[in-house]
Amino acid sequence: MDMxxxxxxxxxxxxxxxxxxxxxxxxxxxxxxxxxxxxxYVVERFGRLRAVLxxxxxxxxxxxxxxxxxxxxxxRQLPNANQDAITSDNVLVQVETSVFYRILEPEKTVYRIxxxxxxxxTTVAGIVRAEIGMMELDEVQSNRAQLIxxxxxxxxxxxxxxxxxxxxxxxxxxxxxxxxxxxxxxQLNAERARRAHVTEAEGKRRAVExxxxxxxxxAEQAAKARRVxxxxxxxxxxxxxxxxxxxxxxxxxxxVALKQVEAxxxxxxxxGKQTIVVPAQALEAFGDAFRMLRRxxxxxxx
Numbered sequence: 428m429d430m431x432x433x434x435x436x437x438x439x440x441x442x443x444x445x446x447x448x449x450x451x452x453x454x455x456x457x458x459x460x461x462x463x464x465x466x467x468y469v470v471e472r473f474g475r476l477r478a479v480l481x482x483x484x485x486x487x488x489x490x491x492x493x494x495x496x497x498x499x500x501x502x503r504q505l506p507n508a509n510q511d512a513i514t515s516d517n518v519l520v521q522v523e524t525s526v527f528y529r530i531l532e533p534e535k536t537v538y539r540i541x542x543x544x545x546x547x548x549t550t551v552a553g554i555v556r557a558e559i560g561m562m563e564l565d566e567v568q569s570n571r572a573q574l575i576x577x578x579x580x581x582x583x584x585x586x587x588x589x590x591x592x593x594x595x596x597x598x599x600x601x602x603x604x605x606x607x608x609x610x611x612x613x614q615l616n617a618e619r620a621r622r623a624h625v626t627e628a629e630g631k632r633r634a635v636e637x638x639x640x641x642x643x644x645x646a647e648q649a650a651k652a653r654r655v656x657x658x659x660x661x662x663x664x665x666x667x668x669x670x671x672x673x674x675x676x677x678x679x680x681x682x683v684a685l686k687q688v689e690a691x692x693x694x695x696x697x698x699g700k701q702t703i704v705v706p707a708q709a710l711e712a713f714g715d716a717f718r719m720l721r722r723x724x725x726x727x728x729x
Contacts, residue, residue: 453489454489457487457489457490458486458487458488458489459484459485459486460480460484460485460486460487460494461483461484461485462480462481462482462483462485463482464482465482465499465500465501466482466497466498466499466500467479467480467481467482467497467498467500467530467533468480468485468494468496468497468498469494469495469496469497469498469533469534469537470487470492470493470494470495471492471493471495472488472491472492472493473491476534476538477492478492479532479533479534480494495537496533496537498530498533498536498537499530500529500530500531500533501529502527502528502529502594503527503528503529503544504525504526504527505525505526505527505528505544505547505548505551506544506548507523507524507525507599508523508524508525508548508551508552509521509522509523509524510522510524510552510555510556511556512555512556512559512560513556513559513560514559514560514562514563514564514567515560515561515562515563516563516564518564518603518607519603519604519607520559520564520567520601520602520603521601521602521603522555522559522598522600522601522602523598523599523600523601523602524551524552524555524578524596524597524598524599525595525596525597525599526547526548526551526582526593526595526596526597527593527594527595527596528547528586528591528592528593528594529591529592529594530543530590530591530592531590531591531592532590533590534590535588535589535590536589536590536591539588539589539590540589543589543591546586546589547582547586547591547593550582550585550586551578551582551596554578554581554582554585555578555598558574558577558578558581559574562574564603567601568601571598571601574598575596575597575598578596578598579593579595579596582596
């Protein structure tokens with residue numbers, strides 16, 4: 428074997444080894460897939476779904492398997508959408524919505540729906556119109572949180588077959604046309620005026636009730652005073668009656684005589700010069716009174 432033949436064999440072996448090494452490198456590059464944390468890879472073999480690669484190092488069969496789709500699993504936000512809806516009381520409103528979602532099963536998203544964002548937006552618009560159509564305008568304004576929960580639940584059910592999770596659904600604003608706003612403003616002003624009249628009427632009624640209560644209280648107190656006075660007079664009468672019962676008629680005559688003397692004494696101490704004309708019968712009565720007093724005083728002394 429000459430030198431040229433040997434060199435040819437060596438060169439051929441080196442080329443073969445180099446080609447083999449290159450083939451191995453290519454197989455490694457094609458067979459090893461490093462998937463980022465925020466993504467999932469959909470692998471196909473001859474056009475059919477083979478596997479879904481999660482984050483980390485993954486192995487596939489070179490030349491047979493290929494990464495057909497790289498799907499981000501980060502949360503996404505649909506562009507804010509405005510859709511018209513009519514409430515159950517025939518009021519046209521424009522609702523601004525926003526939806527957040529993320530892909531959980533990329534194989535469903537890839538093979539069951541072509542354009543995810545438009546499909547979700549259309550679904551949300553239909554559900555919003557249906558839900559608002561079953562509510563009155565006041566309910567839409569006051570029960571917005573409940574409406575959001577209903578919309579989110581129905582959207583989740585609708586997109587479940589697409590491997591999508593709806594994380595949030597928001598109603599950003601509910602707009603009305605100018606005519607409806609003016610009508611609502613008039614209604615609001617009328618309601619405020621009605622409440623003011625009701626408050627004023629309740630105040631007047633309360634004042635009348637308090638006045639009546641005060642008059643009733645005064646009447647009750649006056650009645651109690653008269654009752655006490657009547658009880659006192661009845662007690663005095665009972666005392667006099669008891670004295671008459673115990674001491675006879677002389678006790679009554681004594682009391683009458685005492686009152687007559689007190690009256691005469693009061694007349695005598697009047698201011699200024701005055702003349703008192705007393706009938707004869709009165710003089711006899713005063714005389715009897717003085718005699719009874721003297722006897723009473725004498726009896727006491729005795």
